[in-house]
Amino acid sequence: MRETRLADDVGASEAGRAPGRVRSAVLGYLALTKPRVVELLLVTTIPAMLLADRGQVDLVLILNTLFGGMLAAGGANALNCVADADIDKVMKRTARRPLARSTVPRSHALVFGLALSVGSFFWLWWTTNLLSAHLAAATIAFYVLVYTLLLKRRTSQNVVWGGAAGCMPVMIGWSAVTGTIGWQALAMFAIIFFWTPPHTWALAMKYKEDYRAAGVPMLPVVATERQVTKQVVIYTWLTVAATLALVPAAGWLYASVAALAGAWFLTLAHRLHAGVLRGDPVKPLRLFLQSNNYLAAVFVALAVDSVIPLPTLF
Template structure:
């Protein structure tokens, strides 16, 4: 059976290669390698990196350091995604939404993709080491290793808890941003890591509910496949109830952010909880799952934007002024009373 499967896989790749190469020019080759990096995923990782940098620098982030760190983070994330495409090429061919990716379609050979991934990783490490610091570079490399060795190899095909544990890989970019500025990791950095970590299950399980049949077809034990929609929506509900309060810990007790971020986090959190509740009431509704998935992306992007805005010096001055005026007003009222 194994030999037959390998022959089948090799045959499919050869057919795809012979067809695609007849029509490929240089720009199409570049596009194929670009698609290997799964570029739509990377911006969400980078915004957590930027949020960490702004908070670590109290809103006075060095533009050059910001650029270098984001480029280095992009290269590391791209390397991880290319390696993932190589490893998962067998199941990618069988899943409808992934069979047209460059490797299963034969546009890029696994060996060439591996060289591309190694080059991206080395460039990331070099860039971060030279222009940021060694800690940020090592964290970026640990993200690649964790994503491939722990999530993709050990967890993804073997346990429905793959996303819970594997979420650590997606949370590492926040640590990279903080380390690039400070050269160390504080409690605030680890809380930012925890927020992304807790956010990952509701985000990814909502997607898994949408494409449950695809995962079942290739034998990937995602939670909706193994435990069903009801159990999955309960877990989404629980993790949503965890991530929203966790986001507020940046205000108290850590005191890293103020009322502007607090207002944004509360507003976003209420909507997040509402969507999780709606999905809990209708576990099989794929439109609700799609809505939850899309909003989870918006939630993280706007939450990180709130961190950046609140950490700006001008915003801190406004907040301090409002606090002082409020204290003066309260004192006047108490004295007058």
């Protein structure tokens, strides 16, 4: 009788733990995709599609492209987690990632990342066109093979060139609508390309000891704060210039937001550099957080300008 009750208690305990394990596994696989990164990438895709099909909104095409882009970004991020599992355990900022905590087996994460990547190719091919599918596949390959495996641990310019992968969603969105790559897509690519270094270096300044411990030569690890903030200012100017280069394709609303938001972003970058020159305590996290708001403001303005029939400036 006592043994029966004990067996029942053990069985009930195991049954109670099962949902918790399932939930933990689901959350682990979701974390591998880095949802916040995926969200930012997809936010830039929609304005690119709306600009490409100015005045028209093909909701089905947008949703299909976003889903394919979500699969591609999630697959690339999962494969990045597999490749960086060793350094994620060392860095405090990434110590809670699934592979660092062993909540997801590394082999399972690899299969998961590959499945999402292959799925994104065939989804985009089926629902949009072959060019978009190839661009997505090239983005995944570049992010994993070139940035993660080749550049990240070897050069302080890793995020400059590796950041090109984060620029590709606008190209995919534009090509999904037009089947081509226009100069407007290249201009949007340039905006994100030049925005990535100041955005990432600001975060790396905050966590440079993490990167140093992991042996990742991010610019703030190998250069002085004065040198880093000077580069931040230069790339911020290039970012704002790239947004203004897109003005001929947009209307006055986008032009106004790009100019005002650009002035604000430049002010933040110059204040960070000036503070370093004065010897003030460095607080780069504000620039990192506000850089997200800046990019969102520019692309939301572009989306609204593309949908509402406002007069263009040229």
